[in-house]
Amino acid sequence: MTGRLDGKVALITGGASGLGEASVRLFVEEGARVIIADLQNERGEALAAEFGEAAIYQHVDVTQESDIAGAVDLAVAHFGRLDCTFNNAGIVGAVGPIDEIPIEEYDFTVSILLRGVFLGMKHSARVMKLQGHGSILSCSSVAGLIGGLGPHVYTAAKAALIGLTRNVASELIHHGIRVNCIAPGNIATPMIAGMVTGDPDDVERIAVALDSGSPIKNRGGRARDIAHAALYLASDDAAFVSGHTLVVDAGITTGSSHTPTSIFDSHSPLVREAGQRGIPTS
Numbered sequence: 701m702t703g704r705l706d707g708k709v710a711l712i713t714g715g716a717s718g719l720g721e722a723s724v725r726l727f728v729e730e731g732a733r734v735i736i737a738d739l740q741n742e743r744g745e746a747l748a749a750e751f752g753e754a755a756i757y758q759h760v761d762v763t764q765e766s767d768i769a770g771a772v773d774l775a776v777a778h779f780g781r782l783d784c785t786f787n788n789a790g791i792v793g794a795v796g797p798i799d800e801i802p803i804e805e806y807d808f809t810v811s812i813l814l815r816g817v818f819l820g821m822k823h824s825a826r827v828m829k830l831q832g833h834g835s836i837l838s839c840s841s842v843a844g845l846i847g848g849l850g851p852h853v854y855t856a857a858k859a860a861l862i863g864l865t866r867n868v869a870s871e872l873i874h875h876g877i878r879v880n881c882i883a884p885g886n887i888a889t890p891m892i893a894g895m896v897t898g899d900p901d902d903v904e905r906i907a908v909a910l911d912s913g914s915p916i917k918n919r920g921g922r923a924r925d926i927a928h929a930a931l932y933l934a935s936d937d938a939a940f941v942s943g944h945t946l947v948v949d950a951g952i953t954t955g956s957s958h959t960p961t962s963i964f965d966s967h968s969p970l971v972r973e974a975g976q977r978g979i980p981t982s
């Protein structure tokens with residue numbers, strides 16, 4: 701523990717599980733007091749109980765404006781301030797071919813992944829503007845950066861969130877508020893376990909699979925990797941960083957995979973233009 705969030709108060713949506721839970725743990729370790737906002741009451745309450753006075757669980761559905769407003773107000777009423785909001789709650793949502801996705805599934809997915817983040821930004825800004833400082837983070841995804849990595853609606857919402865982050869950042873920086881997002885690659889969490897194995901508690905099996913498929917030898921993504929990114933952006937270490945998308949993916953978006961495949965990786969004669977009439981090589 702280095703006290704990088706000493707005295708700060710954070711609101712973390714989706715804080716009862718996965719990346720949110722890891723962020724709650726790290727933020728408290730680093731000196732923050734945290735509102736854990738989630739739908740999973742049992743998990744959220746058990747997690748908060750581990751931290752005594754430093755954490756409170758609040759039932760929040762991020763799609764409901766009154767729930768988000770209430771969680772923000774609770775931070776101020778109980779802890780006196782709100783220094784950081786991490787809009788992290790999410791689902792995989794609608795899956796399938798573009799011509800088969802029911803519009804209700806589209807609406808449900810977008811309501812959590814985009815409306816929920818919009819509401820988190822809106823109500824955090826409401827109190828952070830009065831304070832004259834704050835850090836708003838959101839959880840995007842590598843799926844929001846390149847095609848083919850996630851389902852369509854998820855991908856669209858995660859890309860939209862990057863645009864929203866940049867735009868809101870351009871407004872709020874004048875109020876001393878930084879707005880950034882994180883784009884994780886595949887991370888072993890209950891969400892991924894539930895999607896792959898059907899059992900959200902089977903995180904260990906996913907972790908083993910991610911270890912063997914990672915560009916970094918035997919090192920797949922862990923929730924703590926994202927918590928560290930959130931810690932950086934929430935802390936004063938990132939005091940000059942706003943509008944940024946911090947990619948945490950072991951290089952997947954650079955084209956890396958667990959097997960080196962580039963034909964350009966080994967040295968070969970200089971490759972020139974057809975006809976070789978350009979600049980001489982010797």
Ligand SMILES: NC(=O)c1ccc[n+]([C@@H]2O[C@H](COP(=O)([O-])OP(=O)(O)OC[C@H]3O[C@@H](n4cnc5c(N)ncnc54)[C@H](O)[C@@H]3O)[C@@H](O)[C@H]2O)c1
Pocket residue numbers: 713714715716717718719720737738739740760761762763788789790791792812839840841842883884885886887888889890891892
């Ligand atoms: N795990 C990954 O590989 C990965 C990669 C990229 C991005 N993400 C993003 O990370 C975030 C966290 O995902 P995770 O992998 O930790 O999943 P998770 O399922 O372990 O945790 C998500 C949490 O969000 C909560 N939640 C869902 N809907 C909610 C709602 N309407 N209101 C309040 N809380 C709600 C859930 O109850 C759960 O506790 C999501 O936004 C996800 O899209 C995850």
